[in-house]
Amino acid sequence: MEDSSKDLSVVTDSKTESVPVSLPPSNSNGTTQRTPEELVARAIAPIKPEFLRPPPPSRTTQNDAASEAKANAKQPQPNLVKEKKSKRQIKRERRQEQKSASNLCPEIAKTGDVNACSYKDKCRFSHDIEAFLAQKPADLEGDCPFMKAGAPCPYGLACRFVGTHKDGASAATSNLLKKSSEVNGLTKDVQKLLWKNKMRFTKADAVLKSLGLTGPNWKKKQLVDKEEDKVGLSGSNAADGIECKKVADDSMDCSECPSTLSAAVNAEDVRATDELRPSKKAKCVVDEKCSDEVEGGNLTDATVLEKDCEKDSAETEMADDVVAEPDRSLKIHPREKMLIDFREKLYLAPLTTVGNLPFRRVCKTLGADVTCGEMAMCTNLLQGQASEWALLRRHSSEDLFGVQICGAHPDTVARTVELIEKECTVDFIDINMGCPIDIVVDKGAGSSLLTRPARMKGIIQAASSTVDRPITIKVRTGYFEGKNRIDSLIADIGSWGATAVTIHGRSRQQRYSKLADWDYVYQCGRKAPSALQVLGNGDVFSYLDWNEHISDCPELSSCMIARGALIKPWLFTEIKEQRHWDISSQERLNILKDYVRFGLEHWGSDKKGVETTRHFLLEWLSYTCRYIPVGLLDVIPQRLNWRPPSYYGRDDLETLMASDSAADWIRISEMLLGKVPDGFTFAPKHKSNAYDRAENG
Template identity: 75%
Template structure:
């Protein structure tokens, strides 16, 4: 493993470009006049800096902010205007973009996966109808040079799945096809892949959900019931709605945008279902099956196998439904009080465990593997939309993937209505291996809230109850929920619901100490979280979330409220994933730049295993690495601070690190993040640009974080 010292020649030009924004080389000590604070006011004490939410970096490491003249500013504004004008001119229709993607797939660089594996042009079963290129010689001519390092699939029982397309093909031990030494590694360490047969059924809307439908019917939540619709959608909340929210509610009750994704699934009794996983049916390994142009051909080719599997599965479902119905009937006739509450079917213990929050974009499987290695006990996948899962979208199902190292793993789903969430829960319980299912009722993103999901549910407690109750009644897997303090600032409402959440069937509830309106601005309200934890029944586990960035924060929250089961760690883990190690070892880890680089190397290796070692996989890994680096630069090393520990809301000033690599890692420039990615994944393609998705470097804007 290369260290920072070994990378010195490579870092030298990078350090020069990074230091160019300052004035001169990094000093060992700076006098008072040469050490202005980041806001331009000299001689601020550490206490004054902390009061302004600026990280109190020691003066000898500070450097002046880049000087910008009026001409520079005008030039930059002119460039930005030109870029915007260019974007406006280059705007293309969806049809044109789709045509360009197809043409790109046919290019020489996009070699057919089957040919890449075998090296034989005749091996592709689709021949001329294949969506990928078949010119092997042109591919070899245009293929980029191999990257440094070894193929991540070396030592597996099977050959490298990317063969000739692998960016490490030169390290394949037996020729160019990637055959490796067998027996030293398991075939696959990932679980919860979507079965192709199930995906086809979801595409065709031919997948009934008997368990969830039975519970929806039992609770009176199934069918176009007008009174129920009025209760769930037109419910009057004690929280005053803004004009925008009133318009959204009116659209919702009128069957507007918020219900579009739900209408398709209102009558599942009219469809049928096939076996969830069948080893007897052949599945496509190269690409998902498109809809057949000739319907009769599709039916004739699949009717024999599909009908047999479908009949077997429907018989099994019918038997299970009859058994459940008879059991319910017996319990009703004898004594209703003897029937187990859904929450009592299966329990999961979150108490005192380190819980990595579900994190959009960055909380992918490779990142969770890094956090598990650094001490996380519980991991949860990124939030997945229930409607997309029910439609069989492969990109959404990818969010449910689980690594074998994740010994306590859950998935988080989001939905606006009881039927959508219940069917999603049943589908996940059947197709995936998870320890718990978390329902998101706190997401503040507009596109989610406008559809009636996420934080919008906080304004509709009756719908919250219906969602949790029907979900927990449908499956034995523990159901947990994640909420915010309320929808509007100053209108907290979880304290009035916390006593009933356990009765609904929730095993645990995580409270993010901010309102939806607050987004990520201001500090989390831990006093309110503690109030809710004290008001919760003992059987309901309550977890707090917000602004945990050191082991001292963890200790304080746990000691202030013993009723709190645990704390969820979110952005703190994005900025420094070794926070789990710090909490377990009860210390401030003054981590070096070399140790941080090794963590990034592990992430890259995990990413190549997950997304692939071909050109597309390398660039996907690079993209998510850059998204992560847009958070990690906010970490300030312990030795550089006048006041420890660092707080999550502190802005780091412009400073020099203890070596060139640490200085590079402290840069807030996307160009420097790209340089770090090139150290690990080679040069970026021509014309490559990157802008962080979540704009994490904009501290003051409420929509960021």
């Protein structure tokens, strides 16, 4: 019996002979040792044997433990009936929480003076400084990020670094650092207009009408606008007239007055473009002034002003008739647009959840050239949602910055790009037509547009005709696997008005499985017209990948870097310096420290800001744990689809950073942001099939 385990009986030509078979060697851990080539073929990272961990407990033991825990969970537990709370009760509890000692009034926290709050007893926050300080957690180690940058801290007593604050800091300039370094915030006036649906999009509406993309609700909207105009002009409802004037004042553009909008939209001449708006704005201002002066009894001055206004308007229109051609289109010629050269620039992709402003700042310090904000939904932006507008924030270090939006209809996208151009400082606007997430696709946006080329055309034409900023789009190869279609549209995309297109080398059905099809990306790049820049995207994880794609297809302007930057943000440095960086665990920790500092500046250094920074740090650590240090590999470089076996690092910190357990990610966060609150748990928002073992504990 012992010999039979080593030899196999093989039947050949009716004869039975014993043939010795050599089994694969086993390493010191008892696991079968394969060659690096065999491991790579199986998409397993070829880690040097001396760093491999012992195999985990047998699957049978794990299943028994899991079944036992499941059985215990099914047993009825006494006194665990969850009470359903009403909305009123939830609201009452929230107000009580705000009044608790843990929520000190921001104004009092800034100044340390109980009388600083103008609301006094009506304030919804606590004014008890002693109670707040008694329950406040201990200060964190290190210096306040605001004080370190030379600006007073806007959080005062609520700051978790209050012990490092300098005396005499002025509360009046407390937001100096944030205001000077971040832009594209949503103002209250604009937010109120969006909430009340009173923001007027004259440019977008005129473009949509000229392109025949007004939509089914256009006539209804026009009737409502006309009724508002009649009420405002007749003066029968003074309150409405005043509200109209206030809306125009709030938007800082008198072209948004109902009378002006009606004239612009209903005009038969489609030449109602930017050249005509200054005269209409002046007329609107004078009309308002005239009405005020007539009410005051100064009729003579009003008549003179009205005549001057009509004269100026007539002269302007005559000049426009001479200069402009009768059949002039609203669409801006591509050569008149602001262009951006993406050629060989390192482009950080817009990354949901993790691609926030602090992360982009980290990538800028490590060599990224182009950055883009997280994908924002057009409908949420038009509704004035502050959380969605936060995705458009830009830091002063981002010298070439764009925002990415996602919408399902031409009118929604056109109005959004007009609003962004008016309210934000951006270099380009990217339209996502490749997002595979179900909630986006089900609404007709994202990669579902790949099945509707006519809808794609309308969105790109409407957006590019509305704004002067370059419009770029991001797509996938197609919707269904094996049915690529971008190659048939690539020649038209440039004529529709896009200046650049990024092609992710996977279909929507593939999501992120399998390797990107770069041969198809090359094919699209060669078919594209010379005026359209084509960028590739997918699996760029080393400078060798970058060099290969750029050299194999010179028609590609650049490559977009997405998950590779999440796992190792120093990839930009590797590409620029053309080397494999065997980064140490301490250098990686320093990068995390920079991220925490940027996060505290962005989200705040108080309790809420610290925990928000911790949350997004943990989301990022759920990706960085996939990095395998160069010194541990038998084959270099690491590929994005490799899955590492359990291994030891070269030191304890490197071993900790390699863990795929959320409990270890929390330990890393505690090294940087102090102990987590009681009862704290974390589960990553984006779970990969190969990394679903990330559990708390």
